[in-house]
Amino acid sequence: MxxxxxxxxxxxxxxxxxxxxxxxxxxxxxLARPGHMATIGDRLALLHGTAPRLYDLDEPVDVYGAGVVTALEERVAGLLGKEAAAFFPTGTMAQQVALRCWAGRTGNPAVALHALAHPEVHERHAFSTVSGLRTVRVTSEPRPPTADEVRGLEEPFGALMLELPLREAGFVLPSWEELREVVGAARERDAVVHFDGARLWETTTHFGRPLDEIADLADSVYVSFYKSLDGFGGAALAGPRALVEEAKVWRHRYGGQVFQQFPTALSALAGLENELPxxxxxxxxxxxxxxxxxxxxxxxxxxxxxxxxxxxxxxxxxxxxxxxxxxxxxxxxxxxxxxxxxxxxxxxxxxxxxxxxxxxxxxxxxxxxxxxxxxxxxxxxxxxxxxxxxxxxxxxxxxxx
Missing domain, CATH: 3.90.1150.10 (Aspartate Aminotransferase, domain 1)
Known part of the structure; x- marks a missing residue:
């Protein structure tokens, strides 16, 4: 042949x-009918039927992040118990910006993460190629990293990034006690903790904790609006207000200051209303x-x-x-x-x-x-x-x- x-x-x-x-x-x-398998007409019809009860459609459209985008950011910050949140067109951009901002604060561009984490597997070395960051692999085992592995890293790192759940290993999560220990181990190393929470919305059953209590363990959290919530796309970065304000500056520099985003923002609000519960x-x-x-x-x-x-x-x-x-x-x-x-x-x-x-x-x-x-x-x-x-x-x- x-x-x-x-x-x-x-x-x-x-x-x-x-x-x-x-x-x-x-x-x-x-077993599932995810939105990306639907037709354009189906997706628009769903939004048309849901949007009027989520936001006043007589309000002006958003321009560079106002209006409905601001409403979405405030909703996410409240759900995650963070001071503020910023809307991003993609999670790839949101996490690069977050960890770049943390590197400026810690003075260390090294990011400790799992070898199976999304940036290592799916983002074409964006951390190092685009954002001047350097990754340090905590483990390559198909399970969440342990506190001992974080403590045992042979070099300093400015941030520990934890993907919750770890998709490539089977959408697996640590226990609540294990998660707290891993976060504590990072604090012992004087590092900040960032949650890659693309699917964090799904974790409350396993942890037996509400979203804000889970997110409270981290200094910053990224969440996706389409992976669990079936939105059109988009993401949010939540954390301290000062970090989020700086992140918005970098969002503009990275090309993420999109002129109008109301369809995506409305679909995200629909996901929070319909899918999250x-x-x-x-x-x-x-x-x-x-x-x-x-x-x-x-x-x-x-x-x-x-x-x-x-x-x-x-x-x-x-x-x-x-x-x-x-x-x-x-x-x-x-x-x-x-x-x-x-x-x-x-x-x-x-x-x-x-x-x-x-x-x-x-x-x-x-x-x-x-x-x-x-x-x-x-x-x-x-x-x-x-x-x-x-x-x-x-x-x-x-x-x-």
């Missing part, structure tokens, strides 16, 4: 994504789904199937299966196309030799699923999976000399 070129591989990925999205839109039953319900049901998935895998005889964490910390978690990405992707999409039930709606990624991983999120649509529904969907998926494995093995036999 000829080796695929970069363009060929990119075309395959685009076709696969388009097919998966089409299956998701057509499916009668999914439901997140504990999603977390509780995600644990039902996770347990039923594991039971379904065992009943279907799928080897080495793993749900991680076994009891999810948030409404999102991972599933690992010992098959190649292409096999799992085809089986998942065929199930959606042929049965109207799309059990695995997200991408499958390579987790090792012949091992792949996908993420599961449970939202409002998933609340309709019973444990029996999940187990039945696993049984159907296992059937499609075996068919795909058999088809590929037959094709390999035909190609063999």
């Amino acid at each position: 000829a080796e695929e070129t970069g363009d060929d591989a990119a075309s395959v990925r685009r076709r696969r994504l388009a097919r998966r999205k089409a299956a998701h839109r057509a499916a009668r039953r999914v 439901r997140l504990p319900e999603y977390v509780a049901h995600a644990r039902v789904v996770a347990a039923a998935l594991q039971e379904g895998f065992e009943a279907a005889g799928l080897p080495w199937a793993r749900v991680h964490p076994r009891r999810p910390h948030t409404h999102e978690f991972q599933v690992w299966l010992p098959y190649d990405v292409d096999v799992l992707t085809e089986a998942a999409v065929r199930q959606g196309e042929e049965t109207g039930t799309l059990l695995f709606a997200d991408t499958w990624d390579r987790g090792g030799p012949h091992v792949s991983v996908t993420e599961i999120g449970v939202r409002a649509a998933g609340l309709e699923w019973t444990a029996d529904d999940v187990r039945a969907a696993v049984a159907d998926f296992a059937g499609f999976l075996r068919e795909e494995v058999a088809r590929r093995e037959a094709a390999e036999d035909e190609d063999a000399p």
